[in-house]
Amino acid sequence: IWVSEMLQLPLVVTAQVDLLLVLVSLLAFWTRLSHLSYPNAVVFDEVYYGQFVSLYMKRVFFIDDSGPPLGHMILAFGAYLGGFDGNFVWNRIGAEYPTTVNVWSLRLLPALCGALCVPLVYLLTLELKFSHLSALGAAVLLLLENSLIVQSRFMLLESVLIFFVLLAFFSYLRFHNASWSRYIWLILSGVSCGAVVGVKYMGLFSYLLLLVVASLHTWKLIGDKTISHRNVCVQCVHRVLCLVVVPVLLYVFWFYVHLSFLNRSGPHDQLMSSAFQASLQGGLSRITRGQPLEVAYGSQVTLRSSVSQPIPCWLHSHKVNYPIRYDNGRGSSHQQQVTCYPFKDVNNWWIIKDPGRQQLVVDTPPRPVRHGDVIQLVHGMTSRFLNSHDVAAPMSPHTQEVSGYIDFNVSMPAQNLWRVDISNREAESEVWKTILSEVRLVHVNTSAVLKLSGVPLPDWGFRQLEVVADKLFKAHSSSLEWTVEEHRYGTSQEQKEREAELHSPTHIDVDRKISFWAKFVELQWKMLTVKQEESEHKYSSSPLEWITMETNIAYWLHSSTNAQIHLIGNPVSWGVGNLSLLAYQLLAVVYLLRRRRGLKDVPDGVWDQFVCLGCVCVGGWLVNFVPFLLMDKTLFLYHYLPALCYLYLLSPALLEHAHTHLLSSLTHQRALCVGALAVLLSIFLTYRTFCPLTYGSPELSAHQLQGLKWRDTWDILYRRR
């Protein structure tokens, strides 16, 4: 019966298509995706992101302190789709891509994200409860913004970031407004938040803003006495799960993917700890694979300093003595130099000796060295004992000199006993382990600690790094910690044999792994603390210059003609955005003061809508702009683009608000409409004018370029013919 009833009904598909939305989306795809592979050359920061894409393709480990890995992974995914094999040298802006590189696919994903921003802004305006006309206005502003187009069309990350930010806000507001299938939107919002923070650290501020908005809404929910306590609890838990737990888990997940992809050693290895390096294929693990784990009396080891500033280095000695007198007239012990040397060398080998016994070979079974044991360290090639005494060190005179002991019979007795202090014994073990244990060597006579001071020695020390023993040390300083990197059990009694043994490579096979969490924490910490050289760039700018667009960035110049691409925004749109920001703030102040005096200019519903608009748009602008004022980094105009998008969201909505609630007379309303149309038209015309600088074609003459230099401070390049 049920079936027959079914069959009697007509089979109908009702579909509502928002033609405006479809139209702007199509236009967005057209403006962002057409001629995507032109110019067929490395454009601006592609040279920076490109190297990481290549490393992904080759699965070689790297550290980039500019942001978490998701952004790089998205770019790499695009490259992977196009079959890029990573064999391209990213060394110069403007270098031509060979035909083997599929430029289109490299740039596809950012461009798609950039294009999708336009319909998203449209939908977001609707969710802010403004009309379709406003939504169209916002979409058009975004559509015709030259700087966004430029930034989307290359292998850069801003458009990806903006896309996820907009998606997060849209889906959250959708969740807030919707009455059914809400939690899908909430989850989507959480996922986008995870992506936002995963692409760039700047996204963190947008995420925090979203959390603030969400907690305000939740606060209202808690105050709603019509809902039962249980229901409130459940809803709160859902929000916390989706908006806090999911993003955090995702953030960790990006690193998980990153680390499991990149399992080969590469150029950035040396920044990481020995244990981390050993977990990568090739590099250190090739050397250390199969080493004995526990350091024993008679072990031959190389000791690596745990600091990697200025460069990673190993405890070293060689057959040269400290000069009797330094340049400044101070005297030294004239004993053998002990330094830290940044290259692998046979002189980096030391032998652990039991002070009570003569022999330098490992017993069977080996007697492992434990925390608190007293040892001597014998230099493998010269057989000198590691020694320290109350003589000022060459470069850091407040600390003790460390030397290879030579007895000159000048009443300077050997003080060559060192106590092993394993500082991570709680986490690891009491036994000194290769790679894993971080060890301090405490000088028994003076209780000074062996320390890398990091100061390069003058010519007499071959510019190697100074090693000292320091009595007054900061307790937690990695310059005191040393790890055993290469290790083997010594078998040769005779010095000659031992030298041959030291020259031979270490081998034997065991695989050593550290957990994902340890790697994650170490990588994250390194990313946040690695300080790259503060460098100035020709096109860097200060945040205050962005508001008025005082600067531009030249992205690309054709190798022979005047064709060029610049990051220049649409000046009219920027003006509109700034104006609406100012207008909103003024209006908000006036409204607030008047409401406080009991004069309600707009009904409560409209007021809520107005406040929500401000929270999202003005708040979004603030969190994406103000942090830059406090940052000590090299900044560029493109850092302003996320903030700019919020302004474009604000402008049409504010206009609509003014149209419906501020202007009462019909003529004023009409005048506003005409004004808005005129502004839109001029925005379109400006867009057209700057198109040659946005798309890099057609080529303009020097005279035409001069005409496009609307501001004196813009740097537009002219080629001398």
Next chain:
Amino acid sequence: MAKAECTPKWNTLALRNRKTCPTPEKSFQTTFTPVSKDKNSQTAGLLAGGDTQSSNGPSGQFVARGSIESPSKVLLMLVAGLSFSTRLYKLTEPPHVCWDETHFGKMGSYYINRTFFFDVHPPLGKMLIGLAGYMSGYNGTFPFIKPGDKYENQNYWGMRGFCAVLGSFLPIFAYLIVLELSNSCTAAIIAATLLIFDTGCITISQYILLDPILMFFIMAAVLSMVKFNQQRYRSFTASWWFWLVLTGINLAGALGVKFVGLFVIVLVGLNTIGDLWRLLGDMSLSLVDIAKHFLARAFALILLPLILYVTIFAVHFVVLNKSGPGDGFFSSAFQSRLIGNNLHNASMPEYLAFGSTVTIKNLRIAGGYLHSHWHLYPEGVGARQQQVTAYLHKDYNNLWVVHRQQDNNSQSGNPDLVRHGDIVRLEHKETTRNLHSHLHEAPLTKKHFQVTGYGINGTGDANDLWQMEVCGGRKGDPVKVLRSKVRFLHRATGCVLYSSGKTLPKWGWEQIEVTCSPYLKETPSSQWNIEDHINPKLPNISLSVLKPNFLEILLESHIVMFRGNSGLKPKDNEMNSKPWHWPINYQGLRFSGVNATEYRVYLLGNPVVWWINLASLGLYFTMVAVASIATQRGFSLGQQRIEHSLVLVRGGGLLMLGWLLHYAPFFTMGRILYFHHYFPAMLFSSMLTGLTLDILFRSADLLLHPPYSYWFQRTGQLLLLFSILYSFYLFHPLSYGMTGPLAHEPGSAMAGLKWMDSWEF
């Protein structure tokens, strides 16, 4: 609901609580005698007074205000007595220069000697130190060269005593503020106890430093603000005006000592905005009334402090009228008003001529003199030639000789004047090298070219030639000494001599980078003036140099100060203190002495006090969250409970805001930070602790039934008191001096007290 039931009992409890307030003082007395021996007689008197008060208590009627007044006066005396005795005890030890006394003591001396100097802080604090020294008979002759110098026979106690007295007011102010905010003398006494027995607060108050003065003004400003808030129902009365104006005066004082005073200004500003917002919502007030309120506050909190602040600077400039070590930081015009400066009533040849010896000063504020010295640029930094920098101090290495393109020998007769557009060669007088530039990138500003000293005895190459231009001049105009702005355009590359203002690393002796900029925009960085001008062949003319007006001086000195402040970057080898170290008391500062043989003073907070503060911050947030969720969800709360949550949100909120404002901004600062920067925030944190813990103890009846909850409250208070006193007993050597072996060595008096590895005592 259970809570509703216990409210009546609560009232009686609260009543008892009030009466028993003075009890803690007894235990203060007994445990504390070893330290405050000299005050024994006084405190004994206080004890008696306290006893009579408490015995009076039960008989007296319980009136909300009055009941607080009487014991609180006694408690206040007690707090004052303890505070002064802990701060003034062993004031003159150690009898040598400790830590930053070397700066601030020296600057006090400068005031006494009226010598001009430069410092990154505004002058009020140092003026007061100077005044205190002057009044106590210090004659300003001690050089304060480095920490550890013995004072010998100098009268340094006056300056230390002045700081210690101001520092002693801090617990008193804290007591009054918390009392005002919470209406509970238990809370107030907890806050005051925390501060009195904090070794850090004691140490920082006992030396010639700006911090006690700064904190005095900060706390005084907060106190008068809180008092002013209490006057809200008595608008425009005398006491209303009194507290309002006092707030303004203290704000000016705080800002006049250090720029950190800005944070308390923000706090008062936010409080005032909130206050005005409340008034605006009060419909019984007409707009005219509100305008009056607004204007009164604008006058007392903006205009008045501004006037006072400017006055402080005016006094500063009037007092310091002799040339001193700070001259070079300022423009030539500024220097001309200092007695003893070579520009004061200067007489020198008016127009620059070939063969003259000159110093060339950059026009950027604090731009420095064009300078060179024998040292070369290190390897890897451009060409390995002699360094050229900008140097802020006067030095014979700042002298340059102006030569013609070719001839080196001076001709007889009147020398030719240098005119706009002439090609010159600048020879460094000391090293006889020429100012030189070439197409290597500059050491720091990579967009620019390197400037070096090149050649010997005046023979160089074509890269040594510079075209001299007078800004706004035409061809043939002569170059006026001091008054012309000139630019040096490099002939070969077309770039302009430029001072970037960036500090060179160690190899450049931390002087300022000089480059040759290819961007020819006219900015002060690329403009120079001729300051000293020596040419015996030209007649000297007394120059009536443009004396700058006061506002220009004020602006200039501020820009110089700000630049100086942001220029205090951490050095490579120095361990930098991070803001997150501070609240956990991670690491202190060595005030005096390093090793076992020396008399050591170590600035470190009393760990128990600081960790209680830290825990209370978390506790505060939890309690506020619980209270506000309960309110928002509409749970019915008893009267007492509602009062508590109001105190937490209003009073606690104010203190929390104060803490945040004095702490959070340090995270964004690029300059070098020290542990002692946290102390203003620590004051707020301690006051918040007093308020929070008091309410926590009083809310014990949420979990326990009446007799137990009362016991809990009592035990909690006593335990708190005991732990603070005992920890003070343990750690007091940090402030009052330690000798003998360090804590981790055997036989130390501080053995076992090194609870964190990072402490260095």
